[in-house]
Amino acid sequence: MLPRRLSQLTAVTVTGLFTAGCTLIGGGDGGDDDASSATTVTLATHDSFAVPQRVLDDFESRSGIRVEVLNQGDAGALANKLVLTKANPVADVAYGIDSTFASRTLAENVFAPYAPPAATEGPQRYALDDAGDHGSGGDGARLTAVDVGDVCVNIDTEWFASRDMPAPRTFADLARPQYSELLVTPSPATSSPGLAFLLATVADRGEDGWQDYWRKLKEGGAQVVSGWSEAYTQEFSGSSGNGPRPIVVSYASSPAAEIGDDGTPRTEALLETCYRQVEYAGVLSGTDRPDEARRVVDFLLSPEFQRTVPENMYVYPARSDIELPGSWQRAAPLPDDPAQLPADEVSEGREQWIEQWRALYEG
Amino acid sequence: MDRTVARAVRGLSRGGRRGPGAGRARGAGVVALAALPIAFLGVLFAWPVVAILRLGVTDGEVSRALAQAQTWDLAAFTLGQAAASTAVAVLAGMPVAFLLARVRLRGAGWVRTFLLVPFVLPTVVVGLAFKALWPGGGVATIVLANAFFNVAVVARTVGGLWAHLDRRAEDAARSLGASPWQAFRTVTLPALAPALASSAAVVFLFCSTSFGVVLMLGGGRYRTLETEIYLRTVELLDLSGAAALSLVQLAAVVLALVVGGVARRRRERAAPLRAPVTTARRPAGREWWVVGAALTVVAGLLVPILALVVRSLSTRDGWGFDGYRALAGSGDGALSVTGWEAALNSLRTAFDATVLAMIVGVLAAVALVAAGRARGRAARLAGETLDAALMLPLGVSAVTVGFGYLVTLDALPGDLRTSPMLVPLAQALVVVPLVIRMVLPVLRSVDDRLRQAAATLGAAPVRVWWTVDVPLAARSLAAAAAFGYVVALGEFGATSFLARPEAPTLPVAINELISRPGELNTQLAYAACTLLMLVTAGVAAVIDRLRAPHVGEF
Numbered sequence: 001m002l003p004r005r006l007s008q009l010t011a012v013t014v015t016g017l018f019t020a021g022c023t024l025i026g027g028g029d030g031g032d033d034d035a036s037s038a039t040t041v042t043l044a045t046h047d048s049f050a051v052p053q054r055v056l057d058d059f060e061s062r063s064g065i066r067v068e069v070l071n072q073g074d075a076g077a078l079a080n081k082l083v084l085t086k087a088n089p090v091a092d093v094a095y096g097i098d099s100t101f102a103s104r105t106l107a108e109n110v111f112a113p114y115a116p117p118a119a120t121e122g123p124q125r126y127a128l129d130d131a132g133d134h135g136s137g138g139d140g141a142r143l144t145a146v147d148v149g150d151v152c153v154n155i156d157t158e159w160f161a162s163r164d165m166p167a168p169r170t171f172a173d174l175a176r177p178q179y180s181e182l183l184v185t186p187s188p189a190t191s192s193p194g195l196a197f198l199l200a201t202v203a204d205r206g207e208d209g210w211q212d213y214w215r216k217l218k219e220g221g222a223q224v225v226s227g228w229s230e231a232y233t234q235e236f237s238g239s240s241g242n243g244p245r246p247i248v249v250s251y252a253s254s255p256a257a258e259i260g261d262d263g264t265p266r267t268e269a270l271l272e273t274c275y276r277q278v279e280y281a282g283v284l285s286g287t288d289r290p291d292e293a294r295r296v297v298d299f300l301l302s303p304e305f306q307r308t309v310p311e312n313m314y315v316y317p318a319r320s321d322i323e324l325p326g327s328w329q330r331a332a333p334l335p336d337d338p339a340q341l342p343a344d345e346v347s348e349g350r351e352q353w354i355e356q357w358r359a360l361y362e363g
Numbered sequence: 364m365d366r367t368v369a370r371a372v373r374g375l376s377r378g379g380r381r382g383p384g385a386g387r388a389r390g391a392g393v394v395a396l397a398a399l400p401i402a403f404l405g406v407l408f409a410w411p412v413v414a415i416l417r418l419g420v421t422d423g424e425v426s427r428a429l430a431q432a433q434t435w436d437l438a439a440f441t442l443g444q445a446a447a448s449t450a451v452a453v454l455a456g457m458p459v460a461f462l463l464a465r466v467r468l469r470g471a472g473w474v475r476t477f478l479l480v481p482f483v484l485p486t487v488v489v490g491l492a493f494k495a496l497w498p499g500g501g502v503a504t505i506v507l508a509n510a511f512f513n514v515a516v517v518a519r520t521v522g523g524l525w526a527h528l529d530r531r532a533e534d535a536a537r538s539l540g541a542s543p544w545q546a547f548r549t550v551t552l553p554a555l556a557p558a559l560a561s562s563a564a565v566v567f568l569f570c571s572t573s574f575g576v577v578l579m580l581g582g583g584r585y586r587t588l589e590t591e592i593y594l595r596t597v598e599l600l601d602l603s604g605a606a607a608l609s610l611v612q613l614a615a616v617v618l619a620l621v622v623g624g625v626a627r628r629r630r631e632r633a634a635p636l637r638a639p640v641t642t643a644r645r646p647a648g649r650e651w652w653v654v655g656a657a658l659t660v661v662a663g664l665l666v667p668i669l670a671l672v673v674r675s676l677s678t679r680d681g682w683g684f685d686g687y688r689a690l691a692g693s694g695d696g697a698l699s700v701t702g703w704e705a706a707l708n709s710l711r712t713a714f715d716a717t718v719l720a721m722i723v724g725v726l727a728a729v730a731l732v733a734a735g736r737a738r739g740r741a742a743r744l745a746g747e748t749l750d751a752a753l754m755l756p757l758g759v760s761a762v763t764v765g766f767g768y769l770v771t772l773d774a775l776p777g778d779l780r781t782s783p784m785l786v787p788l789a790q791a792l793v794v795v796p797l798v799i800r801m802v803l804p805v806l807r808s809v810d811d812r813l814r815q816a817a818a819t820l821g822a823a824p825v826r827v828w829w830t831v832d833v834p835l836a837a838r839s840l841a842a843a844a845a846f847g848y849v850v851a852l853g854e855f856g857a858t859s860f861l862a863r864p865e866a867p868t869l870p871v872a873i874n875e876l877i878s879r880p881g882e883l884n885t886q887l888a889y890a891a892c893t894l895l896m897l898v899t900a901g902v903a904a905v906i907d908r909l910r911a912p913h914v915g916e917f
Contacts, residue, residue, distance in 0.1 A: 042781065047859075047875055050699055069699070070781060071867075073597065073859060080600040081769055084418075088773045090781050104600065189594070190578055226578045227487075229877045233885050234491055240679060240882040250880065257881035312697075314880065351599055362584045 038066040041292045044091035044284075046078045047071050050312040051305065059299050065292050067299070075192060075279075076101055083108045086286060092293040095146060095281035095300055100195065100350070102128055102143055102280055103343040111142035111282035114294050118301035119144050122320030126278040128343055143280035146300050149315035150252040150338050151196035152274040153183075154267050156238030159246035168247065170272045171204045175213055180220020184235040185249035186228045189354050193228050197249045198357055199346060200275035203339035210353075214360055224361060238267040253314040256325075256332040265331035274338035279315065392824065393733040393742070397749060400727035400795070406775075407792050408756050411767025412609075418770065419606025428607030438611050441587040442619075444502065445571035448509035452566045453559070455510060456517025458657035463518060464525035466654060467643040472907065474661055475522070478515040479846065479903045480896045481664055483853025484671070485870045486512075486575025487877055488892050492667040492674075493580055504580045509573050511664060513566040516797075519846060520562035521555055523839045524804050528554050530642045543649055557804040564623040565800050568616065568757035574856060588612045592760045597860075609763050616758030620751045668896065675889035679882060686886030690894065694876055694884045698867065702891050705872040706898060712868055713851035715787035716794055720847050723791065724798025725840070727753055729828065731799070732806045753799055756792045764789070765860025783866065789857040794847040801843040805836045845903050852899055869895045 038060055049069060060066050070091050072078040079101035082094055086108060097105055105111060106128070119127075119141070126145035153174065160167040168179045188198035201210045223245065225231050234241045236248040238258060252274055255265045281300050283293040299305055306317035310325055316334045317324075324334075341349075419425075428434055462468075463475050481489075493508045494500065528551065536546040552559075572589045581590075588608050595605035646654050675686050690702030698705065727749070734746025756764070768789075772779040779785055809832055817827045833840070855870040867875065869891055876888035 047871070048878070050693075050697055053699070076598040077860070080597060081766070083600060084766065085769050085773075085780075090769070090773075090778075187582070190590075225582055227878075229487060230491060230494060230579060232880060233877065234494060239880065240885045254880045257879070257884075351601075 038064050039289065039292050040066045040068050041093060041289060041296050042068045042070055042091040043296060044070045044072050044078060044082065044089075044094045046075050046096040047073060048313055049096060051308055052312065055304055055308055058304065059302075063295055063299070065295060065299075067296060079105050082110045082284070086110045086284075089284045089286040091284060092287040092289050093281065093283055093296045095279070097143060097280045097282070098149075098192075099128075099276070099278045099280075099340075099343055100192070100199075100346055103347040106142060109285060112285040112287075112290065113142050114144075114283045114297060115141050116144055116294070116298050116301050118298065118319065121301070123301065123318040125320070126276075126280075126318060128280070143282045144297060144301065145278045145318040146281045146306075147279045147309050147313065147315040147318055148334065149277050149279065149313075150274040150335050151193045151200065151249065151277060152252045152269040152271065152335065152338075153197075154232075154236070154238065154248050154250040154254050154269050156236065156246035156266065157268050158266060159237050167268075169270060171201065171213070174222075174247070174273070175216040175220065177220040179247060180217050180222045182245050183217065183220075183222040183247040183249075184231045184243075184245045185222065185224055186231045187224050187226055188357050191227050193249055193251065194224075195350070195354070196275040196277055198353060199341055200273065200339045202349070202353060203275065203341050207349075211356060211360055214357065218361055251314060252335050253310070253316070253328070253332045256310070256328045257314070259327055259331055263327075269332065269335070271333075271335045271337075274335040276335075276338040276340040278318070393730050393737070396726050396730035396733070400723050400730070400753060401749065403723045403791075403795070404753060404756075407788055408759075408764065409752075411771045412759060412763055413767075414771045415602070415763055415767035416606045416609060419602035419604075419609075421603055424603035425607040425610065428604055429611070434608065434611060437586060437588050437591055437608070438615055440585065441571055441589070441612075442615055444505055444509070444577070444585075444587065445567050445573075447502075447506045448513070448570040448573075449563055449567045451506055451510035452513040452570075453517050453563055455660045455663075456514045456521065456562070458653050459514065459518035459660050460520075460522035460525055461653050462657035463522035464528075465530075465643055466646050466650070468645070468654070474657075475519070476900055476903045476907055477661070478518055478664075479849045480668060480899050481511050482513075482515050482846075483849055483870075483895055483899045484512075484668075484892060485853070485855055485873050485895075486573075487579065487874055488671060488888070489667060490575055490579030491877075492670045495670060496667065500580045500582050502581075502585065505573075505577055505585065508576045508580055509570045511667065512573075512576075513569055514660060514664060515846075516566050516569070517559075517562045519842055520565075520801055520804070521558045523801065523842050524558035524808065525551075525555055526642055526838070527805065527808070527835075528642065557807065560623055561800040561804055564620065564754065565757065565797060567619055567623075568754065568796075571612075571616065571619070571758060572760060572856075574761075588615075589760055593762050596760075596762045596766055605763070609760060613755075613759060616755060617751070619758070620754055624747060624751060671889055671892050671896075675886065675893045678886065685883065686888075686890030687893075689883055689887040690890055694879070694881075694887045697876055697879045697881075697884050698872055700867060700872070702869075702872070702887060702894065705867050705869050705891070706894055708866045709852055709868040709870070709895070710898070712787050712790065712866075713848050713854075715784070716790035716851035716854075717844055717848040719787060719791035720794035720798050720851075721840075721844055724795045724843065724847075725802060727795070728799050728802040728806055729832075731803060735807065736811060750799070750803075754796045757796050761856040761860050764792070765857065768861065785861055786858055786868075787851070789861055790851040790854045793854060793857055794850050797850060798843040798847055801839050801846060802836060805839040806832055809835050841907070845907060848902055849899050852895065852902070869898075 049071065056067050072081050075096055075098045078094065079097050082089065082105055094111070123145040126148065127141060128143055155167050157167065168174055173179055174183060185197055186194035188194040201213050205213045223235065225235060228250065231248050232250050232254070233239050235243040235245050237243050237246045238248070252269045252271070255267045255269055258267045259265050281297050283290060283297060287293050301319065303319065303322060306319045306322045309315050309317050310328055459474070459478065462471055489508060489511065493504055497504045533546045533550050536550045537543070541549065573587070574589050574593060577585060577587050578590050588611060592605050592608045592612065595601040595608065676682050676684070678685055693699070693701050700708070731746050731750050734742050734749070737743060737746070768780060768785070772785070813831045814827050817831050822830060853870060855874065858868060858871060859874070873888045873891050873895070876884045876891065
């Protein structure tokens with residue numbers, strides 16, 4: 001009996017040892033021990049944040065600041081979590097607050113004033129109207145634009161070419177039945193590009209006209225699905241999913257990911273249907289390392305970081321002196337004249353518009 | 364031999380000393396056992412949830428939300444779809460449980476292992492697969508997808524108890540003239556009731572908080588309390604509205620648990636347990652129909668899984684392993700780690716979560732057994748309350764808990780909010796109730812006379828537990844560990860609402876990849892899914908086979 005129990009114990013112990021490497025305890029964060037002299041600054045951001053480790057390492061060796069990234073969910077979750085934790089923030093810097101959620105964080109004084117020197121290199125074009133708000137000091141901008149990620153209607157160019165059908169160009173085109181029935185969009189109620197498209201129609205058709213516009217889309221047979229992944233990777237004919245519909249609400253940058261082996265893009269963003277989404281960064285007002293936090297904001301605006309954003313996050317750099325990758329210049333140029341609503345108008349109207357949209361489209 | 368006699372004699376003399384104090388000592392022991400589970404639940408669940416609700420409960424707002432018809436429509440739809448999904452999962456799971464427990468057929472072991480695979484799949488990917496198979500979507504698809512995820516809970520929990528049931532009672536009924544169905548209904552089913560009720564309760568809670576499935580297959584049109592709490596909390600920061608809905612959710616879950624608890628208590632008794640070797644045999648006659656039904660269910664579960672594998676292998680111009688090759692990289696710059704690193708993160712996190720959950724869950728189960736056997740009404744009531752309370756984390760929105768962490772856990776030393784350990788702790792919160800539900804029915808079915816006999820022979824309480832309970836419960840302990848590990852591997856809900864340092868688990872990485880354009884990202888996402896399924900099957904196979912030596916013991 002005893003030897004048998006022993007052998008079982010051995011089996012269990014061996015399994016335990018085998019899996020002992022499989023624990024987070026004592027594993028640390030993969031931080032190098034020789035970098036212990038570096039100050040760690042925590043950067044709260046959304047789940048789509050991605051940057052090559054090399055770029056972070058270079059910054060660390062230049063500045064002695066180690067950036068620790070803390071993913072906080074989607075852009076909405078990030079903003080709202082920052083509001084909830086403003087008294088004792090989980091991070092020192094936040095990046096990825098988009099124009100839809102910016103005004104709430106400003107009203108709640110989540111961010112401390114800081115105007116980075118590089119803010120005049122292009123980000124000033126997207127500056128928020130922050131002057132009327134005198135919460136914590138209020139003597140300067142608190143959020144600086146880092147990238148731009150416009151939402152546009154995308155089309156499968158080959159689909160239209162092979163049918164000798166002229167491709168749609170404008171919002172008005174999309175409301176015509178022959179195009180409406182080809183459109184798939186993520187829901188404004190459950191998806192952020194979907195909401196941007198709704199805002200685009202509000203901006204384009206006005207407060208009084210957008211509901212009529214959506215009624216036409218609905219009657220025409222436009223399809224609404226819950227999220228972007230479903231719309232783009234499954235329903236859209238121009239992506240790898242080879243779905244049935246050649247018109248989809250996605251991003252201005254999406255065509256850059258759909259370039260064929262011959263170098264020509266298979267899809268195109270309709271530049272007259274775009275809605276401007278800007279992502280901002282700022283120093284959290286509750287941080288106890290304000291100096292280092294400012295240097296991280298500077299880093300986000302540095303050419304080294306700005307150059308990585310197209311290919312890592314599918315967004316456009318906010319600086320104007322950064323050249324887009326060649327394929328982007330051909331397939332996914334930055335829209336010239338996208339629609340946009342003022343941030344406070346969005347935060348005031350958003351909930352009501354979504355309710356109205358739901359009543360109209362889902363009711 | 365001599366040692367046994369010596370032990371018996373020693374035991375007798377010690378047994379003689381067991382006087383009036385023994386009961387009180389046992390009570391104190393129960394409290395000590397329960398302390399850790401209570402602390403765990405208090406710190407990681409009750410405190411954060413109460414804190415976030417208190418932020419939202421402002422005068423008037425909550426009662427206004429409660430007065431809205433829409434709130435009650437949401438509650439009715441939530442409970443309705445959960446009940447329907449549970450019914451489907453139970454109906455589909457029972458034949459499979461029979462297959463696992465009573466049938467000696469080659470390959471039945473593989474079915475047990477395979478069953479766990481659906482459980483880990485990210486809902487977004489399964490949602491896409493179901494959407495591809497049934498483009499219409501709608502309530503029926505939601506119910507089917509929920510059942511798809513949860514058949515394993517029923518089959519494995521019920522199968523675990525069924526394998527230990529003494530077959531002779533059924534055989535006696537049959538020889539007295541009962542039809543197979545009568546024998547099943549009057550003898551087997553009542554004996555299985557505890558496990559059936561346990562698993563149904565778990566499935567119901569899972570389905571009532573199902574988020575991704577409802578969102579995706581409902582096309583945004585069907586809403587549940589869970590999806591609405593998410594929208595109110597995460598996107599609108601309408602904490603009042605979210606608090607009102609959370610209170611409704613909490614009330615509904617407590618009601619469901621009370622109903623389930625009453626049903627369970629009526630049926631519970633110690634069924635004679637046998638070694639599983641003697642209960643499995645080749646099916647005969649009409650049993651083949653049940654086997655056929657079980658295999659049909661398994662085939663049904665395979666359909667979406669095969670669809671995923673096919674998708675991982677298909678490229679724009681045919682077939683290829685591009686996605687699998689890409690696992691060594693990080694997609695088109697979409698991830699901060701490679702696919703393999705994400706897999707390793709998943710294994711580590713799940714390991715920690717399982718160890719934590721087994722410690723807390725087994726302690727809780729032992730305490731609950733002891734409390735259930737206690738003489739005092741108060742003790743039994745306390746036990747039942749603890750039992751229900753430990754189930755609550757399954758029925759309360761992960762968003763509520765996650766946002767609750769943000770406003771509470773900074774008060775603990777070392778700001779747990781940003782610790783890498785928070786993810787396994789939060790996952791353990793989900794796994795503990797499953798461990799309890801899998802272990803408890805078996806522990807309760809252990810004939811207390813065996814324990815008393817061991818105690819009379821002089822075994823100390825720990826030794827009684829080790830020599831009586833552990834061997835009898837070994838299979839369900841192993842099953843619980845395997846199941847817990849797998850749940851933790853696939854866990855996405857709780858994980859995604861926490862602030863995570865840069866160590867994405869596979870489900871998080873898959874979710875990230877699938878929200879990017881680009882063929883490589885999509886292929887990589889599906890390849891990562893296949894990897895997740897393989898890892899799951901591997902883990903389940905290893906743990907399922909580990910238990911074999913224990914089983915032969917009695």
